[in-house]
Amino acid sequence: MCQLLGMNCNTPTDILFSFEGFHRRGGLTDHHADGWGIAFFEGRGVRLFLDDKPAIDSPVASLVRQYSIKSKNVIAHIRKATQGEVNLTNCHPFQRELWGQYWIFAHNGNLLDFAPPQGSHYQPVGSTDSERAFCYLLETLRQRWRQPPAREALFAAVETLAAELRSHGVCNFMLSNGEWLFVHCSTKLHYIVRQAPFPTAHLVDDDVTVDFSTVTTPQDRVAIIATVPLTDNEYWTPLQDGELILFADGLPLQHSISSPPTRIDAASCGSACGAEAATKADPAQN
Helix, strand or coil, X not given: CCEEEEEEEEEEECCHHHHHHHHHCECCCCECCCCEEEEEEECCEEEEEEECCCHHHCHHHHHHHHCCCXXXXXXXXXXXXXXXXXXXXXXXCEEEEECCEEEEEEEEEEECCCCCCCCCCCCCCCCCHHHHHHHHHHHHHHHHCCCCXXXXXXXXXXXXXXXXXXXXXXXXXXXXXXXXEEEECCCCCXXXXXXXCCXXXXXXXXXXXXEHHHCXXXXXXXXXXXXXXXXXXCCCEECCCCEEEEEECCEEEEEEECCCCCCCCXXXXXXXXXXXXXXXXXXXXX
């Protein structure tokens, strides 16, 4: 299946080092060759780059590798198609507006027998289960709240929706509005928080090393999330099945672990999303 890459920081940072290794998995060091994409939040705006070519051969990927875009939230995806044709409309990440904010979503997995009712505001353009899941998630949130809810209430709603999606199959995903980055694990995801004293890191997919202490300040903090660890000389924390983490300012600020429910219809999910989820603070882990 696909692979995911995310970044959440307390100050705008480029993702060139991580992307250098990640893009090589799109057809060189791995077989995810059915398109790719990356989204950078810049304030309230988003730079979104998509290509249906393998990332390793993509001129767009070459542009991104040379373009030092600084962002506090980034989501990237390389695709191994399970549902939907190989074309531009089916490339992740996907972008939509909710509550006057851009939201970005990317998914790794395969949702079976997932046919939510057509939404009033959000409909898929392509033919993937991933885009259907994104539209369903935003439709449910929009029906519940006309304005952005408190963070705790939103986290509980996303947790309930993630559990429902996971009941249909593999559902690793990343979701961001430019302020927060939600990360949900169904099978495989890892993260690392880099902060002072910064380490020297070496890529798994290429013989490239960087000493982060030479390109950062002591106040910087960066969380990197990836399907498979990108470096081979650092400890990456594995997420558990059913774990949802909200990252903010480079820290795993809120998290929970839940079991998937029995399959429920959209109407019952709408009321279930109001249920509070048990959450707790999680300190940064190096």
